[in-house]
Amino acid sequence: MCKIKKINYLLMVVSVLLSCTPSSKPGDDEMIWLVTQPQVELHKTAITTIFFRHKPDKGSIKVISGNELDIDFNGSEIERGIKYDKANYYYEYEFTAGKLGKSATPVIEIKVNGNTYKSTPGLIEVVEKLKVDSNAIRMVLSSDKNQYKLGDTVLLSLDTYAKFVNYSRFTPDDLVKKGARDALFAIIAEGNVDYEVGIQGFKAYIDANFNVVNFDWNVNDVNKRMSTLENSVYIKNPIFTMKLIPKRKGQYTINSSRFDYKIYPYTDAFKEELLESDKALRTKNKIEVTSNQLNITVSL
Structure with missing residues (x-):
């Protein structure tokens, strides 16, 4: 079981992302995307960030059911917690990895100017022990x-x-x-x-x-x-x-x-x-x- 909670503090570290040039007809991945650590150590916490190219329409954010991380937040909570980093809007949450194996992150649905977009699910693998090596x-x-x-x-x-x-x-x-x-x-x-x-x-x-x-x-x-x-x-x-x-x-x-x-x-x-x-x-x-x-x- 993975417990999710909103992050209320700023980590004093430099975090690691790819810039994307918007097209004339932006696709879902250009409007909303998730960034998450590919592997997390068992019983440790890690951050996942939901990014929005533009601020979603008020009341439009939905957490689509069926996610594998047992998310306990909803669209209203995300909307209240959205921040801006001078390039994109974003919402951060952290979870505690409670069981070994691979799990998909939730799919988030939003509307921007009345158009609907969905995030592509990310994949997180929980492992016994993480190692830091030359490929890290x-x-x-x-x-x-x-x-x-x-x-x-x-x-x-x-x-x-x-x-x-x-x-x-x-x-x-x-x-x-x-x-x-x-x-x-x-x-x-x-x-x-x-x-x-x-x-x-x-x-x-x-x-x-x-x-x-x-x-x-x-x-x-x-x-x-x-x-x-x-x-x-x-x-x-x-x-x-x-x-x-x-x-x-x-x-x-x-x-x-x-x-x-x-x-x-x-x-x-x-x-x-x-x-x-x-x-x-x-x-x-x-x-x-x-x-x-x-x-x-x-x-x-």
């Missing part, structure tokens, strides 16, 4: 194409793929020892783009070879989505996206991004670590993650 978090550096013509606009993005909802991202320890900023608020204050994207020499290289049209650093940690990477389910969250126009033809290489990630496998993990040793607080479930390198070709 991945980073992928990508572009919308591999080859461009001079004058084309390059869409460049760096995304986190995570198996866990809650984590914090830091500048790698070896760079901090050399004077780099570590915590997010310090990076924000300094405004160093190299630390924002995790690529040393990034700004100088981009400025030398491209004209920057737009740079969007996802400092507010919005636009999470469920996604698949190498046949495995992850929570995808953009770190940055940018639009570039090459200054000349040639072959260009964007170096790998590198960050340290501190992972909190369940809701209370962060609070529990505060009671442990300083070493555990710094190093427990901390991994270094390096993205791929990206090659771009520009021709006349």
